[in-house]
Amino acid sequence: MIIALGSDHAGFPLKEEIKNHLQQKGIEYKDYGCYSIESVDYPDIAETVALAVVQGQCDKGILVCGTGIGVSIAANKVPGIRAALCGDVFSAKASVEHNDANILTMGQRVTGPGLAIEIVDAWLAAAFLGDRHKRRVDKITALDRKYGRCLSEEKIDGQ
Template sequence: MTVQIAIGSDHAGYNLKELIKEQFKGEGVSFVDFGTNSTEAVDYPDIARPVAESVARGESRFGILICGTGIGMVIAANKVPGVRAALCHDVFTARAAREHNDANVLTLGERVTEAGLACEIVRAWLQAAFQGGRHERRVNKIRSIEEEFCGRCLQKREDSAVD
């Protein structure tokens, strides 16, 4: 069974993550929490990776990652092949990220986005749908860049294993 949302945060995004989880509970949205479970310091890549992998493997339909600014999470999540993470600061970019870019991971910054607005951003992002059409061509170009570089990385690993 696919869980609707994989959600995670570092310590700087913990409070906003908990607020969004409450929103999900009230709206009946299924989710799995990948941590962290307190405001004690953790490294954001340690949270971003399992959330992004859950989305890439199809175990979760979408992912939401929160840190202080959202920047570290978006960088880390986008390293996982198959993930198209978008950092959004307003409702318009949240909708556009889904409609035009087929973003499957949303990142937010607790220190830079007011909590009420963050909840609106999440709602808008989840309600939007990929429009396909001319956008499909562009997303496919992103996929082919990813495939090309993933192939090169695998080849480099194979070559270095032979040495």
């Protein structure tokens, strides 16, 4: 398994904690930035990580910003991504089991490093349950196809 990692400047310290944890566990990762606390725009990093996941370069992704909200919103704009903002272990596990989440997002300013590591471990250990949940995830995929196709064929806001 290869994990795509990314953060903006506000999430950089927590991303580094997660990266060290993955190294200690022998889990392969690719770090898509940022690489310091110098200001960057989180949508750029979220898009890069999301594309690495949907294009198969990485199996899953983890994104961190100040709250986890911005990177979650941005990553979920990429068809095929199911990014879940998780601030607790139960939600992390359920996001994979029920929603087949392929990107975990967290917030540096709202989640301490100890809890973040527990969330990462639970998220990585969880497996999609399929069954009735597959039907629901298939409906999410259908929305990606329906609206992703429409947006690529039509001009947005008259542009």
